[in-house]
Amino acid sequence: MPELPEIETVKLGLKKYLVGHKIENIEVRIPKMFAGSAKQIIGVKIINIKRIGKGLIIEFENDYLLAVHFKMTGQLVFRDAKNNQPLSPKVGGDILPSKYSHIIFTLDKGAMLYYNDLRQFGWVKVLKKDELMHMPFFGEMGPEPKVGNDLAGKELTFDYFKSVLLKSNLPIKVILMDQKKIGGIGNIYANDALFKAGIDPRKKGKTLSGEELDKLYKAIFFVLEKSLEYGGSSDENFVNALGQDGAYQNHTLVYGKKGEKCPNGNGTIEKIQLGGRGTFFCPACQR
Numbered sequence: 001m002p003e004l005p006e007i008e009t010v011k012l013g014l015k016k017y018l019v020g021h022k023i024e025n026i027e028v029r030i031p032k033m034f035a036g037s038a039k040q041i042i043g044v045k046i047i048n049i050k051r052i053g054k055g056l057i058i059e060f061e062n063d064y065l066l067a068v069h070f071k072m073t074g075q076l077v078f079r080d081a082k083n084n085q086p087l088s089p090k091v092g093g094d095i096l097p098s099k100y101s102h103i104i105f106t107l108d109k110g111a112m113l114y115y116n117d118l119r120q121f122g123w124v125k126v127l128k129k130d131e132l133m134h135m136p137f138f139g140e141m142g143p144e145p146k147v148g149n150d151l152a153g154k155e156l157t158f159d160y161f162k163s164v165l166l167k168s169n170l171p172i173k174v175i176l177m178d179q180k181k182i183g184g185i186g187n188i189y190a191n192d193a194l195f196k197a198g199i200d201p202r203k204k205g206k207t208l209s210g211e212e213l214d215k216l217y218k219a220i221f222f223v224l225e226k227s228l229e230y231g232g233s234s235d236e237n238f239v240n241a242l243g244q245d246g247a248y249q250n251h252t253l254v255y256g257k258k259g260e261k262c263p264n265g266n267g268t269i270e271k272i273q274l275g276g277r278g279t280f281f282c283p284a285c286q287r
C-alpha cells in the first residue's frame with residue numbers, strides 16, 4: 001500500500017504537471033470507483049494538489065475538489081506530448097489506457113490523466129471543499145510528520161507523539177500504523193523507523209523511555225525523508241505521476257530482508273507477524 005512518501009511523490013509530480021489544466025471529459029469504466037457529480041469539475045481549472053496522510057486532493061478553481069484514496073494499488077499517471085517516457089510495467093501495459101485504467105480523464109492541451117488500480121479497492125470522489133473533512137478517511141486522520149515543505153493535515157509534534165505512545169498498551173509498531181493516531185506511516189516505514197531507533201517492534205508504547213521516544217521520532221522523519229529522496233518505494237505497485245518506479249525498495253533498512261545480514265553487521269533480520277502484518281527486525285540491535 002502506498003504510504004506518505006509515495007503519495008507525497010505523486011503530489012509533487014501532479015503539482016508540476018497537472019496544475020493549470022482543465023478536465024474536458026471523464027470516462028468511468030468501473031462505476032463503483034467514482035462518486036460525486038463529474039459536471040462540477042468539467043472545464044474548471046485545477047489550482048492545487050494536496051495530501052492528507054495517505055489521501056490525495058486535487059483542488060479546482062471553484063468550490064469543488066477530487067479526493068483520491070489509492071488503497072492497495074492505485075496510481076495516477078499524467079501523460080502529454082512532452083511527458084511520454086517509457087512506462088513502468090506496473091501500470092499494466094506499454095501504453096495507457098492499460099487494463100488497469102479504470103477512470104480516464106481527458107484534459108485540455110492534449111494531456112491525459114489515468115487512474116489505474118490493479119486490485120480495484122481505491123476510489124475517486126468529487127466533493128465540495130467544505131465536505132472533505134466530513135469524510136472519516138480525511139477527518140479522522142491523525143497528525144502526520146511534516147516532510148517536504150508544505151503540510152495540509154495536522155502536524156505531528158513531539159509532545160503529541162510522546163503522549164499518544166505513552167498512553168498505549170499496544171505494541172509500538174501497531175500504534176505507529178494506526179492512521180487515526182498518526183497519519184501516513186504504513187508497514188515499510190514503521191519497520192525501518194523502529195530499526196533505525198533500535199526498538200523492538202513488540203515493545204508496548206507506554207514502556208518507552210524518553211530517550212527511545214526521542215530516537216523514534218527522529219527515525220520516522222529520517223526514513224520518510226530518505227524515501228521521498230528516492231521517489232518512494234515501488235516494492236508493490238506504486239508509480240509516480242509520470243508512471244515511473246521509485247527506488248526506496250532498493251534502500252530499505254530491514255523491510256523485506258528476512259534472513260539477510262543486519263545493516264549494522266551484528267545480527268540476522270527476522271520476520272514475525274504483528275497486528276496481522278509481516279514485521280522485519282534485528283533481534284540483536286532492537287531491544
Ligand SMILES: [Zn+2]
Nearest residue numbers: 262267282285
Ligand atoms: Zn542488527
